Amino acid sequence: MTIAERESELIDEFSFYEDWMEKYEHIIELGKSLPLISEEHKKDENIIKGCQSTVWLHADLQDGKVIFTADADAIIAKGIIAMLVQVLSGNSPQNIIDAKLDFIKELGLQEHLSPTRSNGLVSMVKQMKMYALGFNMKA
Amino acid sequence: MIFEVEKIREEFPILKSQVGKYPLIYLDNGATSEKPQCVIDRIQKYYEEENANIHRGVHHLSQISTDNYEKARKIIQSYLNARFDHEIIFTKGTTDGINLVASSFGKLLKEGDEVLITEMEHHSNIVPWHMLVEEKGIVVKYIPLKQNGELDLSTLDELLTDRTKLLSITHISNSLGTINPIKEVIEKAHQNGTKVLIDAAQSLQHTKVDVQELDCDLLVFSGHKVFGPTGVGILYGKEELLNELPPYQGGGDMIKTVSMERTTYNDLPHKFEAGTPNIVGGIALGTALEWLSGFDMEQVEAYEHELLLYATKRIKEIEGVKIYGEAEHKSAVLSFLVENIHPYDIGTLLNQQGVAVRTGHHCTQPIMDFYSIPGTIRASFSFYNTKEEIDQFITALQKAVNMLGA
Structure with missing residues (x-):
């Protein structure tokens, strides 16, 4: 599936919920499927700056695809990073760099996350693209 | 003078607002108070x-x-x-x-x-x-x-x-x-x-x-x-x-x-x-x-103290709640954490239910260091708040805890 297809899959999933509390329940649920970062990578330099809670993110390049793993100490942040991982992980660095990630706006995520948390979301996306950029330059 | 909270609330237009489908419950008075119409x-x-x-x-x-x-x-x-x-x-x-x-x-x-x-x-x-x-x-x-x-x-x-x-x-x-x-x-x-x-x-x-x-x-x-x-x-x-x-x-x-x-x-x-x-x-x-100055501040104090005691009693009904700050002489501020739940998660879900609280270190990091915690959730009251609002806050908090604690 392309990034855009994965995004529309997520949008479809969320369209079942009218209430924002239900949407949050789903975000929390998604957090449980997050491919967890291994303990060896769960260190300070892998903490995403600009998040109000602690979010760790790691990336590996396997057969030309970027594989993300992550974790967070807050459940909602964990759900959000899980959504981003679900959309972006397993793609080529270039596709990740080019990803527009319109689903964030579509789902109304930015509006419904408090400004500080929304900053966190921006930081998460930025960090993921930075990894992709790094792999691209090495290649 | 009788203390009539409903009459006081009438003077604050913002207290009638909605957050999504929920009525606003403003419990962030420590950060800033709302403004009466005369101001x-x-x-x-x-x-x-x-x-x-x-x-x-x-x-x-x-x-x-x-x-x-x-x-x-x-x-x-x-x-x-x-x-x-x-x-x-x-x-x-x-x-x-x-x-x-x-x-x-x-x-x-x-x-x-x-x-x-x-x-x-x-x-x-x-x-x-x-x-x-x-x-x-x-x-x-x-x-x-x-x-x-x-x-x-x-x-x-x-x-x-x-x-x-x-x-x-x-x-x-x-x-x-x-x-x-x-x-x-x-x-x-x-x-x-x-x-x-x-x-x-x-x-x-x-x-x-x-x-x-x-x-x-x-x-x-x-x-x-x-x-x-x-x-x-x-x-x-x-x-x-x-x-x-x-x-x-x-x-x-x-x-x-x-x-x-x-x-x-x-x-x-x-x-x-x-x-x-x-x-x-x-x-x-x-x-x-x-x-x-049109208010009797002793009445205000007594009413706010009543709110604090009520909120303290009610929040203790929720499992895992720990209150920070239990001074004998205490103003209407309730700083707390819920065991194993991140304060930002609770703050986010309270906000979704119309409840405005503050989460974080409240610009007092030495206090947080003293208790070895990253921050708390703080509900801070004013004399325009009511016991009904506290009930709604507790209901919203219980719902958040149920969602996050699973």
């Missing part, structure tokens, strides 16, 4: 009918504007029971007031002089003193915190030395709600020849403050936490002390004469009020305090 109206009236610069023009509007600004100063003087209106200095807020004192009082300090603060201060009453450590080599000492959120005042005699020039202390802790016995502290400091600055940012809206009765040398607060607008605050100082202090910022309004060689400074209060001030802010702050 909102006063701001509008100023711009519609009175706007002009003050202390300058001879024209009609400038005179009206100046008169109203100076009238506000007198209202504030009377509210604080200061001896003179020129002991009331308009500032941008509490932070600005403390920075003014740190800058002006700081010019009189020498290397090795001590400023005594407490472990429960807001960053705005820590950082300006840290800056003087770097600048002048002063020493900052702390009155320590006890587990229940009270200060360990048994250390005071030892901490006050012949080098302690200033004691700067909060009246009420923004994170823990602790009401400090400042009158006793001031008395002790004065016996030692130490001047005292009171941070009243969290107290004026909850309790009567009389600067002559307290005998504090300096006191600061923010307009926006006492039902007034943002961007304006007050520094009260005893006349003798303010006269001794060098000016803070230079500019218009604070001068007597300026030649190319030198400046002579204006008298109090203008010496500390350089530039065009927040005129409408000052005037509307006067309106806010005039409005507040």
Whole structure:
């Protein structure tokens, strides 16, 4: 599936919920499927700056695809990073760099996350693209 | 006078708003208070009918504007029971007031002089003193915190030395709600020849403050936490002390004469009020305090205490809740955590249900370090809050905990 297809899959999933509390329940649920970062990578330099809670993110390049793993100490942040991982992980660095990630706006995520948390979301996306950029330059 | 909360709520248009499909439950009064209609109206009236610069023009509007600004100063003087209106200095807020004192009082300090603060201060009453450590080599000492959120005042005699020039202390802790016995502290400091600055940012809206009765040398607060607008605050100082202090910022309004060689400074209060001030802010702050003076503050205190006791009792029904700050004398602030749940998660889900609380370290990192926690969730009440709102808050909190605790 392309990034855009994965995004529309997520949008479809969320369209079942009218209430924002239900949407949050789903975000929390998604957090449980997050491919967890291994303990060896769960260190300070892998903490995403600009998040109000602690979010760790790691990336590996396997057969030309970027594989993300992550974790967070807050459940909602964990759900959000899980959504981003679900959309972006397993793609080529270039596709990740080019990803527009319109689903964030579509789902109304930015509006419904408090400004500080929304900053966190921006930081998460930025960090993921930075990894992709790094792999691209090495290649 | 009977305390009628529903009538008071009528005066606050914002309290009728909705957050999504939920009614707003505003429990972030420690951060800022909402504004009564009279304050909102006063701001509008100023711009519609009175706007002009003050202390300058001879024209009609400038005179009206100046008169109203100076009238506000007198209202504030009377509210604080200061001896003179020129002991009331308009500032941008509490932070600005403390920075003014740190800058002006700081010019009189020498290397090795001590400023005594407490472990429960807001960053705005820590950082300006840290800056003087770097600048002048002063020493900052702390009155320590006890587990229940009270200060360990048994250390005071030892901490006050012949080098302690200033004691700067909060009246009420923004994170823990602790009401400090400042009158006793001031008395002790004065016996030692130490001047005292009171941070009243969290107290004026909850309790009567009389600067002559307290005998504090300096006191600061923010307009926006006492039902007034943002961007304006007050520094009260005893006349003798303010006269001794060098000016803070230079500019218009604070001068007597300026030649190319030198400046002579204006008298109090203008010496500390350089530039065009927040005129409408000052005037509307006067309106806010005039409005507040219509209440019996003992009744307000009693009602808020009732709210605090009720909220404390109800929140304890939720499993895993731990309250931070259990001082014997406590203002209506409830700081807490729920076991194994991140405070930001709870804050987010409370917000989704219309409940406004603050999460984080509340600009008091030393307190958080003391308890070894990253932050808390803080519900802070005002006298326009109700027990019904507390019930709704608890229901929303229980729902959040159920969602997050699974």
